[in-house]
Amino acid sequence: MNPSMAGSLAEPDYLNHETTVRSWLLTRDHKRIGVMFLVLVIFALLLGGTFAMLLRIELLTPGPTIMGPMTYNRVFTLHGVTMVWLFMIPAIPSAFGNFVLPLMLGAKEVAFPRLNLASVYIYAAGAALTLFGMVWSGADTGWTFYTPYSTTSPTAVTPILLGVFIIGFSTIITGLNFITTTHTLRAPGMHWSRIPLFVWAIYGTSVIQVVATPVLAMVLVLVALERVAGVGIFDPTRGGDPVLFQHMFWFYSHPAVYIMVLPAMGVISEVVCAFSRKNIFGYRMIAASTFGIAFVGFFSWGHHMFVSGQSTFGSGIFGVLSMLVAIFTAIKIFNWVATMYGGAIDLKVPLLYVLGFIFLLTFGGMTGVAVATTSLDVHWHDTYFIVAHFHYIMVGSVLMAFLAALHYWWPKMFGRLFPERWAFVAACTIIFGFIVTFLPQFLLGNMGMPRRYYQYPSEMQWLNVLSTAGASLLAFGFGLIGIYLLWSLRYGKVSPASPWGSRGYEWFSASPPGPHNFREPPRFEREVHDYTVSEAPHVY
Amino acid sequence: MSTETTPWREYFGSRENQSQAAQLGMWIFLGSEVLLFANLFVGYAVYRYYYPEVFVEASHHLAAGWAAVQTLLLVTSSLCVALAVHYIRSGRAFWMGVALLAAMVLGLGFLVIKGWEYWKHWTEGALPGEYYRLAELPERGGSLFFTLYFLLTGLHAVHMLVGLSVLGWLVWGALVGRYTAEYHVPVEVGGLYWHLVDVFWLFIYPLLYLVE
Numbered sequence: 001m002n003p004s005m006a007g008s009l010a011e012p013d014y015l016n017h018e019t020t021v022r023s024w025l026l027t028r029d030h031k032r033i034g035v036m037f038l039v040l041v042i043f044a045l046l047l048g049g050t051f052a053m054l055l056r057i058e059l060l061t062p063g064p065t066i067m068g069p070m071t072y073n074r075v076f077t078l079h080g081v082t083m084v085w086l087f088m089i090p091a092i093p094s095a096f097g098n099f100v101l102p103l104m105l106g107a108k109e110v111a112f113p114r115l116n117l118a119s120v121y122i123y124a125a126g127a128a129l130t131l132f133g134m135v136w137s138g139a140d141t142g143w144t145f146y147t148p149y150s151t152t153s154p155t156a157v158t159p160i161l162l163g164v165f166i167i168g169f170s171t172i173i174t175g176l177n178f179i180t181t182t183h184t185l186r187a188p189g190m191h192w193s194r195i196p197l198f199v200w201a202i203y204g205t206s207v208i209q210v211v212a213t214p215v216l217a218m219v220l221v222l223v224a225l226e227r228v229a230g231v232g233i234f235d236p237t238r239g240g241d242p243v244l245f246q247h248m249f250w251f252y253s254h255p256a257v258y259i260m261v262l263p264a265m266g267v268i269s270e271v272v273c274a275f276s277r278k279n280i281f282g283y284r285m286i287a288a289s290t291f292g293i294a295f296v297g298f299f300s301w302g303h304h305m306f307v308s309g310q311s312t313f314g315s316g317i318f319g320v321l322s323m324l325v326a327i328f329t330a331i332k333i334f335n336w337v338a339t340m341y342g343g344a345i346d347l348k349v350p351l352l353y354v355l356g357f358i359f360l361l362t363f364g365g366m367t368g369v370a371v372a373t374t375s376l377d378v379h380w381h382d383t384y385f386i387v388a389h390f391h392y393i394m395v396g397s398v399l400m401a402f403l404a405a406l407h408y409w410w411p412k413m414f415g416r417l418f419p420e421r422w423a424f425v426a427a428c429t430i431i432f433g434f435i436v437t438f439l440p441q442f443l444l445g446n447m448g449m450p451r452r453y454y455q456y457p458s459e460m461q462w463l464n465v466l467s468t469a470g471a472s473l474l475a476f477g478f479g480l481i482g483i484y485l486l487w488s489l490r491y492g493k494v495s496p497a498s499p500w501g502s503r504g505y506e507w508f509s510a511s512p513p514g515p516h517n518f519r520e521p522p523r524f525e526r527e528v529h530d531y532t533v534s535e536a537p538h539v540y
Numbered sequence: 541m542s543t544e545t546t547p548w549r550e551y552f553g554s555r556e557n558q559s560q561a562a563q564l565g566m567w568i569f570l571g572s573e574v575l576l577f578a579n580l581f582v583g584y585a586v587y588r589y590y591y592p593e594v595f596v597e598a599s600h601h602l603a604a605g606w607a608a609v610q611t612l613l614l615v616t617s618s619l620c621v622a623l624a625v626h627y628i629r630s631g632r633a634f635w636m637g638v639a640l641l642a643a644m645v646l647g648l649g650f651l652v653i654k655g656w657e658y659w660k661h662w663t664e665g666a667l668p669g670e671y672y673r674l675a676e677l678p679e680r681g682g683s684l685f686f687t688l689y690f691l692l693t694g695l696h697a698v699h700m701l702v703g704l705s706v707l708g709w710l711v712w713g714a715l716v717g718r719y720t721a722e723y724h725v726p727v728e729v730g731g732l733y734w735h736l737v738d739v740f741w742l743f744i745y746p747l748l749y750l751v752e
Binding site (some may be wrong): 091107108109111112172175176177179180183184185210211212213214215217218222223226229230231232233238239240241244248 | 549551552553560561564565568569571572573575576578579580582583586587590591615629661668669670671679680681683684687691
C-alpha cells in the first residue's frame with residue numbers, strides 16, 4: 001500500500017505499459033480513450049470559458065466596453081457552440097463513461113474498441129472544423145442556429161454546422177458502444193439489479209443519444225443545404241416553414257439537456273454513496289427515474305416554442321409534460337438526500353461538489369417548472385431569466401458533476417492524490433462564484449433584460465457587475481484546479497488502490513488499472529456500495 | 541496486429557456473446573438511421589399538407605414505372621443477401637460470394653436507373669430550391685417537392701453506395717476465405733444494413749411515386 005511497496009511491485013498499468021506517442025494515438029484501450037477525451041473536453045471548456053469571460057467583461061458597462069456589437073454576437077455564439085456541443089454533451093459520457101463504465105461492469109474492454117477510437121477522431125475532426133469556422137469569421141446566429149437568419153447570415157455558419165454534424169456521429173457511436181457493452185460484457189454476478197447507477201445513467205443517456213442525434217444531424221444538413229443550394233425547406237419566400245426548424249431542432253436539443261444532465265446525475269449517485277458510507281437509498285427508483293426523464297424529455301420540446309405561434313392547447317400540453325421532468329428529478333434529489341441522512345458523512349472535495357450540484361439543480365429545476373408555465377414564460381421568454389435558468393440546470397449540474405467526477409476518479413485514473421486543502425478552497429470558490437454569477441441574472445431577466453443584447457439601461461449595471469465578479473471567481477477557481485491537478489500528476493502523493501474507501505465496483509481494479517483492467521476476473525458478490533458487509537480489501 | 545488475424549475477441553467470453561454484441565450494435569445503429577430518415581418523412585408530411593395539389597401534380601413528373609423496376613431489383617437483391625447469409629451459415633462460402641455479387645449487380649442496376657432519372661430531372665429543370673426551372677408547376681410547393689424528392693432519394697442512394705461497398709468487402713472476405721459456418725458475424729451484420737436500405741425504399745417509393 002505504501003509508495004515504496006507500490007514501486008517495488010511495479011506492475012505495468014495502462015499509463016506506463018506502453019509509452020510511445022503511437023501507442024496512445026492508435027490505442028483501443030477504453031481508459032486511454034477516456035483520458036484523450038478528458039484532455040479534449042477540458043480544452044473545449046477552457047475555450048468556452050474564455051469566451052464567457054470576454055462576454056462578462058463586455059457587459060460590465062451599459063455601452064461598448066472592449067468589443068463592438070458584431071464581435072459580441074460572434075463571441076456569445078462561439079461561447080454557446082463550444083460549451084454545448086464540444087464540452088457539455090461529450091464531457092461526462094465520453095471521458096468518464098469511457099474510463100469507468102467497463103471497470104464498473106467488470107469488463108476488459110468496451111464492445112467495439114475500434115469504433116471507440118474512431119469516436120475520438122470524429123470528435124476531434126468535428127471540433128477542428130468548428131474551430132476553423134470560428135477562426136474564419138465566426139457565426140452570429142447563437143448556438144441554436146435559428147432559421148431563417150442562419151440561412152442568410154454572411155458569417156461562417158456552414159463550417160460550424162458541419163462541425164457539429166460530425167461531432168454528432170461521435171456521440172452516436174459512443175452511445176451505441178455503451179449500450180452494447182452494458183448488454184453483453186457484464187462480469188459474472190453483475191445482474192441487472194446490481195448495475196451501478198452511473199452505468200444506468202450512461203445507459204439512459206446513450207439511448208437518447210442514439211435516438212435524438214440523427215434528427216439533429218439531418219436538420220443541420222438541411223440548414224447547410226439551404227445556405228449552399230437554397231433548397232427552401234425553411235425559407236418562407238420559397239414556401240418553406242422556419243418553425244419546422246424549431247420543431248426538429250428542439251426535438252433533439254431538448255433531450256440534449258438530459259444527455260448533459262443524466263450522466264451528471266449518475267456521477268452524483270456514485271459519489272454520494274462513497275462519502276456517506278451508505279448504499280444508495282431507492283436504487284430502483286433512481287434507475288427508473290433515469291428512464292422517466294429520458295422518455296418524458298422527448299415530449300417536451302414544444303416548451304421552447306410557446307411564443308412561436310404554436311396553439312395554446314399545444315403549449316399547455318407541452319407545459320404539463322415538461323413539468324413531469326421535475327417529478328423524476330425530485331425522486332433522485334430526495335433519494336440522494338435520504339442517502340446522506342444518517343450516513344457517516346465524510347466531507348471530502350467530491351462531496352462538496354455534490355452539495356453544490358444538489359443546490360443548483362434544485363434551484364434551477366424549480367425555475368424550470370416556473371418557465372414551463374405558459375403565462376410566466378411569455379414574460380420571461382428570451383430574457384436573462386432563461387439564461388440563468390439553463391445555466392443553473394445544464395452548466396451547474398454538468399460542471400459540478402464533472403468536477404466531482406474529476407476529483408473522485410482522479411486517483412483511479414492517474415494513481416495520484418491531489419492536495420485536499422487547495423481542492424477544498426477551489427471547490428468553495430467555484431460554487432460561490434457560480435451562484436454570484438448567475439443569481440443576478442434571474443433578477444436581470446425579471447427586470448426585462450433580453451438575452452444576447454449588447455447594451456442595457458444603466459440601472460441594470462450593478463447586477464451585471466455582480467455577475468462579472470462571480471465569473472471572475474469562477475475563472476480563479478478553475479485556474480487553481482488546473483494548477484494543483486497538473487502539480488499532482490508529478491508530485492502528488494501516490495494513491496492507494498481505493499483512497500476514499502469507496503465500495504464502488506470500479507475500485508476492484510488497481511489504481512491506475514492495468515492494461516486489461518483486472519488481473520483475474522472480478523467477482524461481484526455484494527450490492528454496489530454495500531457498506532453493511534465487512535470486506536477485506538481485494539484488488540482483482 | 542497479431543490479435544487482428546483471429547476474428548474472435550477473448551474479452552467477449554464466448555463466441556455467441558460476440559455475435560450478439562455485433563448484432564445488437566447494428567440494430568441500435570439501424571434504429572438511429574430510421575430517425576435520420578424520419579426527419580425527411582416529417583418534412584414531406586408537413587409540406588404535403590401545405591401544398592396538396594402541387595405535390596400530387598409533381599409526382600406525375602416522376603417515372604413510376606421505372607421506380608417499380610427499381611423496387612423489383614432492390615427486393616431481389618435483398619433476397620440474394622438473405623440467401624448469402626443462409627449459405628454461409630451452412631459453410632458454403634463460394635455460394636455466399638455468388639449471391640452477394642448478384643445482389644451488387646442488382647443494386648448497381650438500381651443506381652443506374654436512378655442516375656438516368658436524375659439526368660432527366662436535370663434536363664427538365666425539376667430541381668430543388670434555387671435551381672428549380674419547371675414551368676408547368678408553381679414554384680411554391682413544386683420546388684419543395686423536388687427538394688424532398690432529391691433529399692430522400694439522394695440520402696437513400698448514399699446509403700446504397702455505402703451498402704455496396706460493404707457487400708464488396710464481404711465478397712472479398714469470401715474470396716480470401718475469411719468466413720465459415722462458425723464465423724460469419726460481418727455477413728449477418730452487413731446483410732442487416734442492406735435490408736434496411738431496402739426497407740427505406742419501400743417507404744420512399746409509394747410516398748413519392750404512387751400516393752395520389
